[in-house]
Amino acid sequence: MAMQTLKLHLLLHLHLLIIFIASHARPIIIHDVNFIRNTCSKTQNPSFCFSTLSSDKRCINATTVETLAGVSLDLTVAAAEATLSFINDLADNNPGTPLEEDLHLCAQLYSNAIDDLHDATDELNSKDYGAASSSEDQADDAPDSCQGAFTGDVTSPVTDKNKMVKDLSGLSGDLIDLLNS
16 A cells, blocks of 8 residues: 555656646747847848747757857858858869859858858957957858859859858848847
8 A cells, every 4th residue: 555655646746747847848948939039030131030040959048149149150150161162062073164263263252251250250259249240241242252253154053052151141240230239
């Protein structure tokens, strides 16, 4: 009989623990999504901001715009590095063509942009938001300049990648600018 009573008590405590965890964990998640949503409402592209940041697990517990800006910069760097790698592969596969020349220009633009984005990240981490904004702004030009590098009959093979980097860079700039205001 004592064993049955002990099992009932354990089961009751486990049930109460589950109810407690469920009732207390949910508001935290809603609060964090609301923080992201409220912050994103202040950017130029709120829906892109929200979908990008809310899908990144690093933002789940974010409570500062600085954290969101850091994640956005990380995503921008990753996209720029992937684009640069893609551009270099395309250039290697098109030697001696006008496409190769245009791709080499894009590669240089993206290489510089990645350096600027790393600078922006360092400046953000040291709370020099003005310098971070300036570095990010310089990087923001690379996708448009790359897109414009394709001349004559050469069509840009990186339009979609340029757009993604441009969107992410714009988001990073918006978030850094919120820190400056």
